[in-house]
Each structure stands twice: as C-alpha cells, then as structure tokens.
Amino acid sequence: MKLALLASDSHVARAAGDALRTQYDFVPVRDADVVVALGGDGFLLHCLHEAMQLKDPKPMFGMNRGTVGFMMNDFRAKDLVARVASAKTFVLHPLQMTATTASGRSVSYPAINEVSLLRETRQAAKIGIAIDGKTRMEELICDGVLVSTPAGSTAYNLSANGPILPLEADLLALTPISPFRPRRWRGALLPAASQIEFEVREARKRPVSAVADQMEVRDVAHVRIAMDRSISLELMFDPEYALDDRISLEQFAS
Incomplete structure (x- = not known):
C-alpha cells in the first residue's frame, strides 16, 4: 500500500509529519492509494475539498494533531500501514x-x-x-x-x-x-x-x-x-472508534 502524507501548518502537525517520515516511505498524492492527513477537522475538510479537484479522489486517513479532531483517528506512529489496511471506510457525497x-x-x-x-x-x-x-x-x-x-x-x-x-x-x-x-x-x-x-x-x-x-x-x-452523488469521498477510520460510533455517542453527550 502506497501512502501520501499531508500535514497542517501547526507546529504539532509538522513535528508529527517529520517523525512519520523517518519511519515510512511516502509518495506524492497522485501516486498514493491512501492519503494520511495530520491536523484537525478544519484541515481534513480542506484536504477533502482539494481531493474533489482530482479526477480520482484518494481515500483519507486522518490523525488528530489539532484540537477537537472529531473526524480524525488518534495519532499513533506505530503500525501505520497495518492500521490503514484494516480501517473502516465511509463514503461521503457533498x-x-x-x-x-x-x-x-x-x-x-x-x-x-x-x-x-x-x-x-x-x-x-x-x-x-x-x-x-x-x-x-x-x-x-x-x-x-x-x-x-x-x-x-x-x-x-x-x-x-x-x-x-x-x-x-x-x-x-x-x-x-x-x-x-x-x-x-x-x-x-x-x-x-x-x-x-x-x-x-x-x-x-x-x-x-x-x-x-x-x-x-x-x-x-x-x-x-x-x-452531488457524482462525487464520492472516502474517509477511513480505525474499526474500534469509527465516525458512526462518534456520531451516535454525541446523541448521549450532556
């Protein structure tokens, strides 16, 4: 599996990106199977909008290096390829x-x-x-x-x-x-x-x-x-803490 890496401009996200580059070989977005995005929800939203400009948008696996990170997986450097391979995929239409x-x-x-x-x-x-x-x-x-x-x-x-x-x-x-x-x-x-x-x-x-x-x-x-169902965007989540679970939990939050 070929992974690309995008990081927001924050110091925390850049530092995480530097750490990952020492452990994994990343390719340009156009050559990737999956894009790993480091940042917060706003950065992931930006990446998804950029992906819509491509003929074949790449699936996104976000890891939280922002504040809330509601749509992001937890950041862990270990076993990144295995995590992406076992991730659950959701399709979004804008x-x-x-x-x-x-x-x-x-x-x-x-x-x-x-x-x-x-x-x-x-x-x-x-x-x-x-x-x-x-x-x-x-x-x-x-x-x-x-x-x-x-x-x-x-x-x-x-x-x-x-x-x-x-x-x-x-x-x-x-x-x-x-x-x-x-x-x-x-x-x-x-x-x-x-x-x-x-x-x-x-x-x-x-x-x-x-x-x-x-x-x-x-x-x-x-x-x-x-x-617009002609555009499909794929978000990938760790199976133990997926986006649908997070949305369900929000209904019971005080």
Missing part, C-alpha cells in the same frame, strides 16, 4: 450549492458539512423555502437557516439545535438559526435526494450571505442546494 446574487451573478460551490444562509446586517432575514419545487414555507424570519449532511450534523447544525444524523442515514437536516417567525419551528428532516431552494425576500434591504463550508457568497437572492 452538497452542491448554486447561489444567485441580487445583481444576477451565479456561483456554485460544494459543501461537505453544510450550506448556511446568514443575515449580513442587524435586520432579520426573510427567507422562503421550497422543497422539490413545492413551497413549504412562505417566509421564515430568522438570523439564518442551514442544510447539513450527516457528516456535518455535529458541527454548526448541532450548535443551532439541529438533529444529529447517523452517518448511514439517507437524510439532510434543514435547521433554522434563531427563528423569530414561526417562533417554534425547529426545522425538518429531508430525504437526501431533495432539492432545496431558498428565496431571499427583500434581498437588497435585508442582505443575506450563503456559505458552503468555508466559501461565502454575499448578497444572495436565491440559493439552490442538492446532493
């Missing part, structure tokens, strides 16, 4: 966001965790919601709203009181951010095949930005979101 601005410009970005719409000023956003071409909510008055994948459901979605989705669930979470009207609406669970559209009311008076993971488009008027 969301595709197409945003049209108030000036008519159209921009598309992928999102592995979530797409979020956020008010840009002190004024609340007014957003209409349609699912598969049918209007489901004429007007949500809020600070924002987001659509999360199962892999991203424990991130911003959970902070906004959205549901935790098991990784194998073929669902998306539609979660409001500080809803004002309807005040008691807590969001919805949608089939992963759904096409979700947001129409920003009074877009110039109440400007809204759309963010796909870390890519922001400001002053949007319309946003369309759908899962």
Whole structure:
C-alpha cells in the first residue's frame, strides 16, 4: 500500500509529519492509494475539498494533531500501514450549492458539512423555502437557516439545535438559526435526494450571505442546494472508534 502524507501548518502537525517520515516511505498524492492527513477537522475538510479537484479522489486517513479532531483517528506512529489496511471506510457525497446574487451573478460551490444562509446586517432575514419545487414555507424570519449532511450534523447544525444524523442515514437536516417567525419551528428532516431552494425576500434591504463550508457568497437572492452523488469521498477510520460510533455517542453527550 502506497501512502501520501499531508500535514497542517501547526507546529504539532509538522513535528508529527517529520517523525512519520523517518519511519515510512511516502509518495506524492497522485501516486498514493491512501492519503494520511495530520491536523484537525478544519484541515481534513480542506484536504477533502482539494481531493474533489482530482479526477480520482484518494481515500483519507486522518490523525488528530489539532484540537477537537472529531473526524480524525488518534495519532499513533506505530503500525501505520497495518492500521490503514484494516480501517473502516465511509463514503461521503457533498452538497452542491448554486447561489444567485441580487445583481444576477451565479456561483456554485460544494459543501461537505453544510450550506448556511446568514443575515449580513442587524435586520432579520426573510427567507422562503421550497422543497422539490413545492413551497413549504412562505417566509421564515430568522438570523439564518442551514442544510447539513450527516457528516456535518455535529458541527454548526448541532450548535443551532439541529438533529444529529447517523452517518448511514439517507437524510439532510434543514435547521433554522434563531427563528423569530414561526417562533417554534425547529426545522425538518429531508430525504437526501431533495432539492432545496431558498428565496431571499427583500434581498437588497435585508442582505443575506450563503456559505458552503468555508466559501461565502454575499448578497444572495436565491440559493439552490442538492446532493452531488457524482462525487464520492472516502474517509477511513480505525474499526474500534469509527465516525458512526462518534456520531451516535454525541446523541448521549450532556
């Protein structure tokens, strides 16, 4: 098995990378079977976005040299090749966001965790919601709203009181951010095949930005979101502590 190595810019990740290079022979990413990523969740997300630019994205085996490392395996230098060979693989499909601005410009970005719409000023956003071409909510008055994948459901979605989705669930979470009207609406669970559209009311008076993971488009008027099953990203985890277990445990965390 041929492994490539990527490390974040942190001192801890660089030191870990230097230590691994003394024990293993790594190859360039283009020649690798698996990419080992050293860093935190943000760095792994960056690596996955970079992988989407390749015709054949490589599986990722992350090891935590960051802070939380929710999507990372524990860092151990010993038996790395054997660990990768026995790892459990999960396949992720990103969301595709197409945003049209108030000036008519159209921009598309992928999102592995979530797409979020956020008010840009002190004024609340007014957003209409349609699912598969049918209007489901004429007007949500809020600070924002987001659509999360199962892999991203424990991130911003959970902070906004959205549901935790098991990784194998073929669902998306539609979660409001500080809803004002309807005040008691807590969001919805949608089939992963759904096409979700947001129409920003009074877009110039109440400007809204759309963010796909870390890519922001400001002053949007319309946003369309759908899962892109043409792109498959593979994450690899030690079998004794896999991502689906971590997501399940989060449902019982206080």
